[in-house]
Amino acid sequence: MSSKQGGKAKPLNQPKADKKEYDEIDKANIQKKKDEEKMLKELKAKAQQKGAFGGSGLKKSGKK
Template identity: 50%
Template sequence: MSSLNVGKKKPLKQPKKQAKEMDEGDKVFKQKLLKQKEKQKKLKELKVKVMGNSPLATGGIKKSSKKICIFCLR
């Protein structure tokens, strides 16, 4: 005889957690996090703004544009 309870069993429902009240330490911590996130957003915006205009560091080997005169070497 086959059983009807084949497959995954559903977990029992947990009672909902009540929202705990925030004390002063939690409020200060959240404010610090918000300030840090704002600073990071500003830095990202500045990076995009600067990189959009021109690259900061142009890498590679620079070649000399001076031409050598064969007659000047003698």
């Protein structure tokens, strides 16, 4: 038999990672981080509705 194999070799199956158990402090930190991300998304959405900052944007003079 030849040692050459055609195509890609299949990756080895890795054992499934066990679920991490969190204590109260870790759970509070995770929840706080999720809340902050949610607030940032809401602020970004509000900022996009208002348009450019400053209102007028770039001003061009009529002189040449």
